[in-house]
Amino acid sequence: MSHFCRELSLLLLLLAHAQADNCLTAIVGETVQIPCSLNTEESLKTEDISVEWKTSEDLIVHSFVKGQDYWTNQAPQFKGRTQLFSSELSRGNLSLRLSSVSLTDDGGYTCNYHRSGEPTSRQLSQMCLQIAGRYSLPVVQGPASPVFKDHEVNFTCKSTGGFPEPKVQWSVNKELLQNSRRVNTILNRDSRGLYSVTSVLTVNVTGDVSVTCTVENDRLREKMTSAEIHYLIKAEKESNGVSGGTKVVVVLVAVLVVLVGLLIVVIMVLKRRKRKHQRPRTPVTNKDEESEAPLQQTQTRTTLNS
Missing domain, CATH: 2.60.40.10 (Immunoglobulins)
Incomplete structure (x- = not known):
């Protein structure tokens, strides 16, 4: 029994992979073309044909009835996002263009065709659409x-x-x-x-x-x-702590700062001494010499009179 279960699981897994391989992959936010074509050698008159795209849940994706698009029964989530290739319809290209793809678009799509005078419509294609999003660069x-x-x-x-x-x-x-x-x-x-x-x-x-x-x-x-x-x-x-190389740099900078400081002090002292020596001297007058000057003049006069 367990062997049968393993075989059944393997079969289901293979079917799932096969279905995924047959799916059309669309990128979120981008536009995808879901193919559908009618093999015909004659040129079709668009006013004679009708095309209906539906999801696997029977939601109307897009309707084209006798020469013009028909929007009345379109599902709300597809409004403004679907388009047929009108210039290609006469050659049997009934593909659907779906823009602004989102995760909700994931699923199955069928393309049905009907021509005036024929009793029933025909399903021309059934396509699986799987949605993916690209991851940003890690x-x-x-x-x-x-x-x-x-x-x-x-x-x-x-x-x-x-x-x-x-x-x-x-x-x-x-x-x-x-x-x-x-x-x-x-x-x-x-x-x-x-x-x-x-x-x-x-x-x-x-x-x-x-x-x-x-x-x-x-x-x-x-x-x-x-x-x-x-x-x-x-x-x-x-x-x-600080690395050995960093310590050496710190010591060298400290020594340099000290040397520059000493140099500035020496320069200031030398400038101060230079200004002191260049200052002009004021003559000093001896008070005793000033008091002796009149006495010497008096003695000179006395000598002349005698």
């Missing part, structure tokens, strides 16, 4: 502080705007990481249903390290890989 951020040997550090990878859920893979030193216990990945969805992914990798650093992050979209068969970031480890002894 960006990896590492620790802001230096990375030291034998320490655990976290690297964070972020990517947005994708669908369906992605696969996230990390590479460390160019080797694919196999230990998923070192990775914590969180998914969030925005108002449009698109995913944003944040994945955190914890690494025990034993040497210089480089990391990349890859976000894979299976539906688009697309892989987006971040730029590689590199971290050089630092010695543990440098974490508790």
